Amino acid sequence: MAELLPSIKSPEDLQNFNTAQLNQLATEIREVLCNLVATRTAHFASNLGVVELCIALHRTFDFEQDRLIWDTGHQVYPHKLVTGRYDQFNTMRTKGGLMGYPNPNESPYDLFMTGHAGASVSTVMGLASGDYLAGHGDRHAVAVIGDGAFPCGMVFEALNNAKTLKGNLIIILNDNKMSICPRVGGVADYFDRLRMNPFYTGFKHEIVKALNMVPVFGDPTERFLAQLKEGVKAGLHGGMLFEELGVNYIGPIDGHNIPLLRKYLEMVKSQKGPTLLHVVTEKGHGYDPAAEDPVYYHTPPAICKPGEVKEEETKREGSKAYTNYARDAIAAVMRRNEKVTVLTAAMCQGTKMEPLREEFGERFFDTGICESHTVAFAAGQAKAGLRPVVNIYSTFLQRSFDQVFQEVALQDLPVVFTMDRAGITAADGPTHHGMYDVGYMRMFPNMIVMAPGDADELTAMVDFAVEVDHPTAIRYPKTNAENIKRDRAPLELGKAEVFRRGQDGAVICYGAQLAEANKAVEMLAKDGLDITLVNARFVKPFDAETILPILRESPFVVTVEEGALLTGFGSALLEEAADAGVDASHVKRLGIPDVFVQHGDRAEILAELQLDSLGIATVCRELAGVQRKVSSSH
Ligand SMILES: Cc1ncc(C[n+]2csc(CCOP(=O)(O)OP(=O)(O)O)c2C)c(N)n1
Ligand SMILES: CC(=O)[C@@H](O)[C@H](O)COP(=O)(O)O
Ligand SMILES: [Mg+2]
Numbered sequence: 001m002a003e004l005l006p007s008i009k010s011p012e013d014l015q016n017f018n019t020a021q022l023n024q025l026a027t028e029i030r031e032v033l034c035n036l037v038a039t040r041t042a043h044f045a046s047n048l049g050v051v052e053l054c055i056a057l058h059r060t061f062d063f064e065q066d067r068l069i070w071d072t073g074h075q076v077y078p079h080k081l082v083t084g085r086y087d088q089f090n091t092m093r094t095k096g097g098l099m100g101y102p103n104p105n106e107s108p109y110d111l112f113m114t115g116h117a118g119a120s121v122s123t124v125m126g127l128a129s130g131d132y133l134a135g136h137g138d139r140h141a142v143a144v145i146g147d148g149a150f151p152c153g154m155v156f157e158a159l160n161n162a163k164t165l166k167g168n169l170i171i172i173l174n175d176n177k178m179s180i181c182p183r184v185g186g187v188a189d190y191f192d193r194l195r196m197n198p199f200y201t202g203f204k205h206e207i208v209k210a211l212n213m214v215p216v217f218g219d220p221t222e223r224f225l226a227q228l229k230e231g232v233k234a235g236l237h238g239g240m241l242f243e244e245l246g247v248n249y250i251g252p253i254d255g256h257n258i259p260l261l262r263k264y265l266e267m268v269k270s271q272k273g274p275t276l277l278h279v280v281t282e283k284g285h286g287y288d289p290a291a292e293d294p295v296y297y298h299t300p301p302a303i304c305k306p307g308e309v310k311e312e313e314t315k316r317e318g319s320k321a322y323t324n325y326a327r328d329a330i331a332a333v334m335r336r337n338e339k340v341t342v343l344t345a346a347m348c349q350g351t352k353m354e355p356l357r358e359e360f361g362e363r364f365f366d367t368g369i370c371e372s373h374t375v376a377f378a379a380g381q382a383k384a385g386l387r388p389v390v391n392i393y394s395t396f397l398q399r400s401f402d403q404v405f406q407e408v409a410l411q412d413l414p415v416v417f418t419m420d421r422a423g424i425t426a427a428d429g430p431t432h433h434g435m436y437d438v439g440y441m442r443m444f445p446n447m448i449v450m451a452p453g454d455a456d457e458l459t460a461m462v463d464f465a466v467e468v469d470h471p472t473a474i475r476y477p478k479t480n481a482e483n484i485k486r487d488r489a490p491l492e493l494g495k496a497e498v499f500r501r502g503q504d505g506a507v508i509c510y511g512a513q514l515a516e517a518n519k520a521v522e523m524l525a526k527d528g529l530d531i532t533l534v535n536a537r538f539v540k541p542f543d544a545e546t547i548l549p550i551l552r553e554s555p556f557v558v559t560v561e562e563g564a565l566l567t568g569f570g571s572a573l574l575e576e577a578a579d580a581g582v583d584a585s586h587v588k589r590l591g592i593p594d595v596f597v598q599h600g601d602r603a604e605i606l607a608e609l610q611l612d613s614l615g616i617a618t619v620c621r622e623l624a625g626v627q628r629k630v631s632s633s634h
Contacts, residue, residue: 002028002031002032002086003024003028004017004021004024004025004028005025005028005029005032005081005086006086006087008025008081008082008084008086009084010083010084011058011059011062011063011082011083011109014055014058014059014082015059017059019258019259022055022056022059022258023258025055025082026051026052026055026258026286027286029051029054029055029078029081029082030048030051030286030287032081032086032089033047033048033077033078033287034287036077036089036090036092037300037302037303038302038303039090039302040092040093040094040302040427041093041299041300041301041302041427042077042092042093042100042299042427043074043075043077043100043298043299044284044287044290044297044298044299044300045178045283045284045290045291045294045297045298046074046075046146046176046283046298047074047075047076047077047078048283048284048285048286048287048290048291049075049174049176049255049281049282049283049284049285050075050078050144050174050255050281051078051285051286052255052256052257052258052261052281053144053172053174053255053261053279053281054078054079054082055078055082055258056258056261056262056265057142057144057172057265058079058082058083059258059262060262060265060266060269061140061142061265061269063083063109064108064109065136065139066139066140066141066142067111067124067127067128067131067139067140067141067142068109068111068124068142068144069102069111069112069114069120069123069124069127069142069143069144070102070114070120070144071114071117071118071119071120071121071143071144071145071146071149072114072115072116072117072118072120072146072149073101073102073113073114073115073431074100074101074115075144075146075174076100076101076102076110077089077092077100079102079109079110080098080106080107083107083109083110084107085098085106085107093427093428093429093599094427094599094600094601095598095599095600095601095604095605096598096600099113099429099598099599100427100428100429100599101113101114101115101428101429101431102114111123111127113430113431114431115395115428115429115430115431115432116395116396116398116399116431117146117148117149117152117369118145118149118150118152118153118154118155118369119154120143120144120145120149121143121145121154121155121158121159121162121169121171122154122155122157122158123143124141124142124143124169125141125158125161125162125165125167125169127141128140128141128165128166128167128168128169129165129166129167131167132166132167133166137166137167137168138168139167139168140168140170140269141167141168141169141170142170142171142172143169143170143171143172144172144174145171145172145173145174146173146174146175146176146179147173147174147175147176147177147178147179147183147187147188147191148178148179148180148183148346148368148369149179149369150173150187150191151185151187151188151368151369151370152369152370153370153372153373159242159245159247160245162245162246162247162274163245163246163247163273163274165274168269169274169275170268170269170271170274170275170276170277171247171274171275171276171277172276172277172279173191173251173276173277173278173279174255174279174281175191175194175195175252175278175279175280175281176280176281176282176283176294177191177192177283178283178294178295179346179368179369180295180298180346180347180348180349180350181295181346181348181349181354181366182295183368184346184366184367184368185367185368187368188368190241191278193238194238194239194251194252194278195252195280197238197252238251238252238278239251239276239278242276246273246274247273247274247275247276248268248271248273248274248275248276249275249276249278250264250267250268250271250275250276250277250278251264251276251277251278251279251280252278252279252280253277253278253279253280254279254280255279255280255281256281256282256285261279264277265277283298284297295349298349320455320480320481321352321478321479321480321481322420322452322455322458322476322477322478322479322480322481322512323350323351323352323420323476323478324352324481325455325458325459325476325481326351326391326418326420326458326462326474326476327351327352327353327355327356328459329458329459329462329463330342330353330356330389330391330418330462331355331356331359331360332459332463333389333462333463333466334356334359334360334363337387337466338363339385339386339387340363340386340387340388340389340466341363341364341365341378341381341386341387341388341389342356342360342363342364342365342388342389342391343365343366343367343374343377343378343388343389343390343391343392344364344365344366344367344374344391344392345366345367345368345369345370345371345374345392345396346366346367346368346369346370347391347392347393347396347420348366350393350420350421351391351393351420353391365377371392371396371397371399371400372399372400372402372403374390374392374400375390375397375400375403375404375407375408375415376400376403376407378390378408378415379403379407379408379411379413379415380407382408382413382414382415383411383413387414387416387466388415388416389416389418389462389465389466390415390416390417390418391418391420392417392418392419392420393419393420393421393422393432393434394419394420394421394422394423394434394435394436394437394475395421395425395431395432395433395434395435397417397419397437397440398436398437398440401440404417404440404441404444404471405444408471409444409445409446409447409471410444410446412446412469412470412471413471414466414468414469414470414471414472415471415472416462416465416466416471416472416473416474417441417471417472417473417474418462418474418476419434419437419441419473419474419475419476420434420476420478421434421477421478422434422437422451422475422476422477422511422562422563423435423475423477423478423479423511423512423562423563424477424478424562424592424597424602424605424606425478425602426478426599426600426601426602426605427599427600427601428599429597429598429599429600430596430597430598430599433592433597434475434477434563435563435564435592435597436563436564436567437473437475437563438451438475438510438539438561438563438564438567438568438569438572439563439564439566439567439568439571440567441473441540442539442540442567442572443567444471446470446471447470447471447472447473447540448465448468448470448471448472448473448493448494448538448540448541449472449473449538449539449540450472450473450474450475450537450538450539451474451475451476451510451511451512451536451537451539451561452474452476452511452512452537453484453497453509453511453512453514453515453535453537454481454482454483454484454512454514454515455481455482455483456483456488457488457491457535457537458474458476458481460490460491461474461491462474464491464493468493475511475563476511476512477511477512477562478602479512479602481512482515484514484515484518486499491537493538493541494538494540494541494542494543495537495538495543495546496508496534496535496536496537496538496543496546496547497534497535497537498532498533498534498535498546498550499518499521499533499534499535500521500531500532500533501532502521502529502530502531502532502533503530503553503554503555504524504529504530504531504555504624505529505531505532505554505555505556505557505558505620505623505624506531506532506533506534506550506551506554506556506557506558507520507521507531507532507533507534507557507558507559507560507616507620508534508536508547508550508557508558508559508560508569508573509533509534509535509536509559509560509561510536510537510539510559510560510561510568510569511536511561511562511563511569512562513560513561513562513606513611513612513616514535514560516560516606516611516612516613516616517533517560517613517616518533519613520613520614520615520616520617520620521533523613523617524617524620524621524624527621529620529621529624531620532550532554534546534547534550536569539568539569539572540572542572542573542576544576544580547573547576548576548577548580548582551573551577551582551583551584551587552582552583554586555586555623555624556586556587556588556620556623556624557573557584557586557587557588558587558588558589558590558616558619558620558623559573559587559588559589559590559591560590560591560611560616561589561590561591562591562592562606562611563591563592564591564592564594565589565591565592565593565594566594568589568591568592569591570587570589570590570591571589573587574587574589586623588619588623590609590610590611590615590616590619591609591611592609593609597609
């Protein structure tokens with residue numbers, strides 16, 4: 001039972017706590033985190049790891065004045081608990097409840113709504129710069145960034161800029177040796193070497209003490225010794241990479257020791273110039289199963305009883321998510337064709353590609369959280385004759401817009417984009433819904449852009465894409481995939497599939513809501529409405545040959561897609577109609593309107609958007625009623 005937490009209405013309440021109370025608070029926060037994941041899936045291990053760091057930060061700084069950004073934002077739960085949101089904590093990630101990421105609408109202590117990694121150093125630099133120019137140069141700006149997020153290109157762009165900053169910049173590197181999967185790459189190795197620093201292992205103190213006994217001034221022997229001292233010190237001094245960039249490096253230090261953290265935070269607070277404090281933490285700290293398996297416990301399913309966890313995982317793995325179909329289809333083409341490679345930007349676990357990592361060794365690439373690099377890298381591979389499959393979530397691929405344009409589309413290179421989480425991602429919310437990929441892919445010449453209507457179609461699209469000599473993009477959502485029974489028309493470039501023809505109206509579906517559209521049409525048939533149903537398959541090339549006649553002949557047309565209406569499939573249809581001089585005033589587009597959709601339950605959100613069978617049927621009935629009225633008044 002939490003004793004201290006309920007009384008904390010703001011971080012000010014921490015200011016009188018002694019060390020024992022701060023430690024107790026850490027224990028209480030961990031209990032609350034454990035209770036939360038007992039009820040629902042949520043980010044867990046990362047939050048367990050930053051409890052002490054969060055407490056020490058709020059105890060040292062005044063973030064009503066000072067600035068704090070948690071990079072990515074998935075580790076923000078302890079911060080929410082000490083900034084007055086304990087009472088609402090059990091609403092976490094539910095509709096209308098607390099968001100699983102920082103949210104300025106919830107609290108002035110959350111400055112940016114984030115969920116994508118790597119922006120924190122840039123944004124706090126902007127805040128520091130703004131504060132300085134506004135005459136608040138005494139404020140401090142703190143970015144807490146994980147070792148997984150650190151290799152993002154943007155972080156190095158910020159570091160490059162840091163020494164010019166007027167204002168107080170503090171970067172806390174939260175090094176837990178993990179991204180979602182074990183971190184990879186040269187920066188990871190560098191952090192490993194820094195961890196070997198005697199400063200952290202405890203030897204440095206002794207060596208520096210000994211060196212300090214060497215006299216600096218005096219005769220030539222002393223001068224030689226002084227030089228030796230500086231040389232040895234340089235060798236001992238970790239973080240040269242940062243120092244060379246003009247950023248002071250301090251650490252590494254133990255990130256689970258509150259008094260030690262406070263001591264070092266006080267030190268960096270008084271430091272002039274940009275400073276990086278390297279803090280070593282354990283992902284999952286305080287809950288042994290999470291510390292032992294931080295990959296699984298990054299976002300575990302609800303842990304009802306610890307013993308049941310692995311069983312849950314089996315269920316999850318056994319379910320037929322689109323992700324599984326994509327993974328299996330990619331594996332199959334990799335077995336058939338040695339030129340096919342697969343790339344992930346640190347999302348091996350979410351895309352379920354761990355078996356591919358094991359099976360394909362040299363043809364599997366985890367680039368870290370570096371989406372822009374990944375796409376340009378894939379372009380290079382394609383130019384060299386390979387067939388790269390870039391498997392990135394729709395929302396994170398936004399980071400590579402320019403590489404998709406210049407390195408891939410402009411060169412017309414055969415890179416395949418498999419865009420997972422395209423659509424509503426539910427509890428993660430607006431930072432993670434994959435809403436914009438239809439637009440950002442279809443606008444480029446040379447691109448072939450498609451979406452499967454069901455499970456087997458995804459497999460067919462992957463097979464098709466690796467054989468095409470152009471860039472291709474395939475989108476699919478975070479949900480289980482159904483197969484719709486029918487005489488399946490073979491997949492053909494730029495060709496839609498007409499499921500059924502009716503004279504009362506038409507539904508044209510782009511992507512995985514096809515099963516819902518199909519159900520809607522069956523429901524409508526029971527009402528006596530005979531509706532055409534089209535599985536569009538491609539938004540580009542657009543099948544004007546099939547779709548425009550349907551537009552001409554149908555009393556109404558409803559387009560269905562799980563993506564932004566602006567730039568989406570329905571918009572493409574309207575553009576085609578306008579260009580061909582076909583009347584489209586009877587077209588109703590269903591999709592995601594021009595708003596940021598909040599977090600919640602997937603089915604519930606889709607229902608609100610009228611993207612489920614009931615919603616589609618309702619819209620069709622309304623339109624059919626309007627049409628009847630129009631025709632009877634003539
Ligand atoms: C641009 C972007 N790509 C991928 C992700 C998915 N993602 C979320 S957290 C995470 C790992 C972050 O590792 P780290 O920063 O070390 O934090 P930790 O979980 O270890 O605390 C990844 C890959 C993301 N949020 N943003
Ligand atoms: C913080 C983050 O970006 C990821 O952890 C994300 O929440 C993963 O989403 P999935 O759970 O859909 O893989
Ligand atoms: Mg990490």
